[in-house]
Amino acid sequence: MSRRKSRFLRKPVEPFTISAGATADDLLARMERISFQGRNLATARRIWERMLGSDVTIFLGTAGALSAGGMRLIIAHLIEHRYIDCLVSTGANLYHDLHETRGRRHFIGSPTLDDAALAAERIDRVYDTLASEDEFCRNDEWIASFVLKLEKRPYTSREFLFKLGEHLWKETDNRGILTAAYRANVPIFCPAIADSSIGMGLSQARHRDQTAGQIDVIGDIIESANIVIRRPSTASIVLGGGTPKNFINQASVQAEFYSDRVTGHKYALQIVTDVPHYGGASGSSLEEAQSWGKLSIESERATVHSDVTLALPLLVTALETTMKDTIAKRKRIEFDASGRLLIINGQPLPDNRYHQDT
Amino acid sequence: MSRRKSRFLRKPVEPFTISAGATADDLLARMERISFQGRNLATARRIWERMLGSDVTIFLGTAGALSAGGMRLIIAHLIEHRYIDCLVSTGANLYHDLHETRGRRHFIGSPTLDDAALAAERIDRVYDTLASEDEFCRNDEWIASFVLKLEKRPYTSREFLFKLGEHLWKETDNRGILTAAYRANVPIFCPAIADSSIGMGLSQARHRDQTAGQIDVIGDIIESANIVIRRPSTASIVLGGGTPKNFINQASVQAEFYSDRVTGHKYALQIVTDVPHYGGASGSSLEEAQSWGKLSIESERATVHSDVTLALPLLVTALETTMKDTIAKRKRIEFDASGRLLIINGQPLPDNRYHQDT
Amino acid sequence: MSRRKSRFLRKPVEPFTISAGATADDLLARMERISFQGRNLATARRIWERMLGSDVTIFLGTAGALSAGGMRLIIAHLIEHRYIDCLVSTGANLYHDLHETRGRRHFIGSPTLDDAALAAERIDRVYDTLASEDEFCRNDEWIASFVLKLEKRPYTSREFLFKLGEHLWKETDNRGILTAAYRANVPIFCPAIADSSIGMGLSQARHRDQTAGQIDVIGDIIESANIVIRRPSTASIVLGGGTPKNFINQASVQAEFYSDRVTGHKYALQIVTDVPHYGGASGSSLEEAQSWGKLSIESERATVHSDVTLALPLLVTALETTMKDTIAKRKRIEFDASGRLLIINGQPLPDNRYHQDT
């Protein structure tokens, strides 16, 4: 074999071998040497490990029906143990989390149920999963009542969601995404909060009191970029794409506008089912993100084309098995997300202004 | 053949036959009798025709890189000729529309270009399409300057986008989505405006003046539901899924909460590339939407699994060929979208309150 | 703008504009300047035009339920007018073609029909399309009877399918894929004939006469490669992927083994719904095919990610509109597919041997 040829053919595929009792860690370790999406998931795990061992702020984006689909306590776990530092989510994932934290449930159904029959029973279907619409309506009212008790002024989604998590924790003592974020002081942004049942609850408060329910989503843009400006080494983990994927990237692009130290995420993972070739942002490749400066040119990155419900349990279980020590000594950014101004490592961010290096 | 059997086997597939010079109308007429997504597109056209001939308010949702991808003048056409009554869009589609209305361009590229080289030249890639990042930065500044001139108070995205379209029209005299909506007084909602470069422009205004850039996305929820309450016969046309798909459905669900006359969209079309089986809202089936009451049980509906850039030019060209008369005599809802309160058929909507039937 | 930058930003996207009465040709002409799969389809049309104007043998591969789905007379048209020179097909497409050529029909159904009810009526479903199982059984018998009349010796699928088309034409006088290929002397290969109802018919003949139904699929490999060796300028058009896609590429790779003049297809188009990232051949990229030598490094190529039923009617109608003259003066390879040895331009191919250049 020529030298040039051998340059390409260095590392053989190792066929996966079956062992009884193999753990998530074992599985992913073997999958590093296979191909296609199995290898990509194994690579994603190694990149996440390197994120945890290095000095970066880790953003997690969550889209798709992850909470309804049984992923909410994995996300809570990632927050509680600080596998991540900041969450950007769709409203639906936070709403379905709130639903379960309040003691309600989603139910096992099937994609072939008769939707007219479900509608007659006021049961809402999410593919193979069901929930009671009446319980959803009571959630909306519960949110509206909470909103009416808040001081009447604009809130970033981050401040609002902190207070919502606090209220939920005090009322229920239950684990969930919102309560975990409250307890760990991890900020949550919800840039499309108006497109969700949390937004509907806010609007119902407004209906009763015209000064209630003010959410300052433009403030969220500034705050998220300031997080990047204050500590420009960042990483992005995206589950499902959607508005969280773009918002996390936008924070980096916007930060670069105000600070020369920002050069794009150093690590990027995504588990998505969308594909690049229709041009939409959810399916866009991590290479494309480099052209925008969303990712640094030298970034480590992996895309896993998979349903999150298949890939995430395996991925996080493997991390939990091997990363205990790394997590314990991780250099974490510390937030205080409780007030109007987000506080990072003891210092508040500027008020409605981008932080500028001097 | 038994009678029961013949019940199923009534309408034969007619193989598509080729004729030189066939028009979009001819193609879709023949495609009604084939199978799979070709038939679905032909069915979508007939349903849209029936929408136009009946007494409904038609919502259009646009997600994915439609403006960058060359679809913006089709959407402008749909607004100008009132094939639709209300637009719900991602911010990116409006931003890329603004970019071109301001005289800038997107460019033909390729998905295999070297992203490091593009980054070095400050060129942003959207799959096979390119744009200048410097021009984007100047758009952001243009938006910020406009925002700073506005009275400092909260605006729904609908009011803000009307004023943006007005300003754009006065400055450029160019056709586009925003300018068409301004001229036709068609409301545009952008529930995830914070997740877009329009949001970034707003945030840059805020940076300069801390009272600028207030967008009231909760007000959008109330306003969009009030549109449904005032005229409960509605239709939904969704291109690409995303936040617009859910927001249009949410308006119907929220309206039903306040008005017994609301029973879900009577017609629904979607052209999407996502699939139902991962549970996300973008790919969810129109049948699933019935369980939630988003669509009425008797709704006419069609899902086309296709890239919008393939399906939409054919679909709208066919409608344009056959619907001239129908469009001319269509019973349209009339908006005045220029002020703080949206005015429908001469009557303003309630101020920060859901319209309630009495 | 710097010179290097302007190198990338040369050709602007031109937003698609709507005109009543626009033809397929008009639509695709405009779609050349948009993005994503719309542009890819427009590009595919130009590449097919250049194929027709140049001196190449054009292979067409057909997989997926194209005949059941209403595409069979488009394929017949491509054969009759020699838009293509050689067909490689799954057995199902030829079988469903035979079904309709024999006067039977497929029927318009729906993907949500009750399959237990269909099974009870002996109705077979292909997504949204139906057919009578009893009629299918009679086709199988019809094929078996025909096979039993043939001389008992091995036949390549190409020779067998020619004789089947001949028999079908003599009995029915109806247009279809098999009859068009018989009349135009265009060879059809069916490498996976054992995986189809045509194979089942052959096996039923064997059941009655143990010397009947001998198909020499290894002979097909040699013959298809010899077609390439005899005229090494080739093009590949693939609809749906599957065995035809690989078989057409394999012919080129195998031919290269015996002839230095063969350097891979000069043009390649594919309309597929599969994606590359799972590693399967159906979704593999045309760039990957270059590494194997299936495509020449300088090949012109386009992949359209679309359902064939959406893209093909538009594509072939546009070609028919503009290519009349080109087709009339096309330099065509001439086959005589009627005998044991395939004859090309008057000269038979070697008997069970690769043609070797001397």
Add this chain to the structure above:
Amino acid sequence: MSRRKSRFLRKPVEPFTISAGATADDLLARMERISFQGRNLATARRIWERMLGSDVTIFLGTAGALSAGGMRLIIAHLIEHRYIDCLVSTGANLYHDLHETRGRRHFIGSPTLDDAALAAERIDRVYDTLASEDEFCRNDEWIASFVLKLEKRPYTSREFLFKLGEHLWKETDNRGILTAAYRANVPIFCPAIADSSIGMGLSQARHRDQTAGQIDVIGDIIESANIVIRRPSTASIVLGGGTPKNFINQASVQAEFYSDRVTGHKYALQIVTDVPHYGGASGSSLEEAQSWGKLSIESERATVHSDVTLALPLLVTALETTMKDTIAKRKRIEFDASGRLLIINGQPLPDNRYHQDT
């Protein structure tokens, strides 16, 4: 909650919880109570368990680049331990298995490598995996030499592949799919053998000796259906779709034609990435298969929409953990696949004839 409503809302989703050291069995046990494709994989495991505990012949179909992608020793394991009884495969999976069993390797690459550079080095790419073309050519010659030594008569693919496995085992003593099947006397069918490099090797033998390389794929159809007729309780496990999926179903449909005892597979699993809505067989639903009688109306079934490289390692590891005893006492069909006539439980199948009940 009304009784009717509670009928739907019985079994709550249980959010997945993370534990360090969790095994594949643990993961899948928890995934039974989540949603979407995660739940489907967990369900698939339970169905496979029930297959193993009941009196059925289990067919496995393998399509996609599974052997190149590192799955071949899992398939060998399934054969050796008789998790399955009969394999239907594409030729490529057997060829890439042979490549590695002969001591050659596939290599870790990337989907973004330069294909012109690879072509220059004669390296073939399968998405992110590489192999040496020269080694492939030597495999072809190795196959041709073996074929030339065989008695010159027609062989079903099943008989041929048994002999190929035997030769490979005697020469290499290495584990793999072909050698495992030889040693366990598990039949392998390859209905599209002409569309593969094994077919190319056979054709090269034919080139040297015009009586060599006769493969009787029509005989395969009869033999596979006779396996079903002799023991009509069957199950189907499909990885990737393609010709194996249809061939396994066809065996059942063809068997039903000759035996009233055959009523469709009793269990069916598929792990596929294709979707139903384009009408192709690879993505077709298991419900659709019921309309054809391929599956019994009461069949237990699960579709997992996933890349096989992600789902299969987890699935088979879990089975290996819990099924040891069940496997040990499984009621297995016993084959002797070594001769011209396949022998089942000591009795040869009819010679070129369907077995008919009397």
